[in-house]
Amino acid sequence: MTRHAIDNLWGMPTSSDSPIRMPYRCPACDKTLYSSAASRPGPSSTLRARLLYLTAGIVVAAIYLTLLIVLREKFSWTTPLGNGWVLVQYPPVKLLSLVALPVALVPGVAIGWIASRIPRVRVVRCWSCRWSQRFPLNAVWASAPSEPAAHRGSTGIQPIVDDSDPWEECKAWAYAEVRQGRLPEDVSEELIGQGWPRDDVEIMVEQCRREARDRRRGEPRVRR
Numbered sequence: 623m624t625r626h627a628i629d630n631l632w633g634m635p636t637s638s639d640s641p642i643r644m645p646y647r648c649p650a651c652d653k654t655l656y657s658s659a660a661s662r663p664g665p666s667s668t669l670r671a672r673l674l675y676l677t678a679g680i681v682v683a684a685i686y687l688t689l690l691i692v693l694r695e696k697f698s699w700t701t702p703l704g705n706g707w708v709l710v711q712y713p714p715v716k717l718l719s720l721v722a723l724p725v726a727l728v729p730g731v732a733i734g735w736i737a738s739r740i741p742r743v744r745v746v747r748c749w750s751c752r753w754s755q756r757f758p759l760n761a762v763w764a765s766a767p768s769e770p771a772a773h774r775g776s777t778g779i780q781p782i783v784d785d786s787d788p789w790e791e792c793k794a795w796a797y798a799e800v801r802q803g804r805l806p807e808d809v810s811e812e813l814i815g816q817g818w819p820r821d822d823v824e825i826m827v828e829q830c831r832r833e834a835r836d837r838r839r840g841e842p843r844v845r846r
């Protein structure tokens with residue numbers, strides 16, 4: 623699987639009958655990787671692409687400056703002032719830039735084009751054991767293993783999720799993440815990163831942490 627995923631970073635056509643699957647559970651520790659579709663990672667540039675963009679910038683700057691220095695010397699002229707003195711004059715930098723900049727941009731644009739051709743990837747991470755793997759963008763998520771519905775029904779403790787309320791959905795997601803052992807601070811940071819108000823998130827995640835802890839101890843949970 624790893625080999626397969628890496629081979630495909632350059633966008634090679636894969637056998638169309640079996641798309642690459644990103645795991646639902648961590649292959650290393652078996653924790654659920656992302657309990658809601660919203661928390662799954664988006665596309666990102668590979669390190670190789672980012673390094674190429676950086677190289678393009680450095681190449682443009684280096685060629686531009688070198689050309690400025692070379693052209694300035696080449697097109698300088700001297701005027702004898704008598705007594706062995708000469709006046710050395712240089713062409714204006716603006717004029718030299720008209721030549722140097724287009725020349726420097728050619729390799730820069732070429733390298734940038736190569737970088738833009740590198741397909742973006744999805745980095746799938748486990749928050750529990752730090753396992754991570756890159757997948758091509760055409761990889762699909764493995765579907766969730768069918769959980770026994772009796773689990774929810776019998777305990778009656780799982781909060782009822784109102785799909786129409788994003789905050790309720792967010793709470794359910796946070797609870798599931800904490801329950802699966804992800805650090806509450808991680809969960810808070812992710813939600814705050816998504817734009818939820820910090821104060822609300824911290825109070826809510828703290829509640830989730832307590833509820834998850836109480837459930838682990840098997841204590842009856844008091845609902846308000």
Ligand SMILES: [Zn+2]
Pocket residue numbers: 648649650651652653748749750751752753
């Ligand atoms: Zn793991």
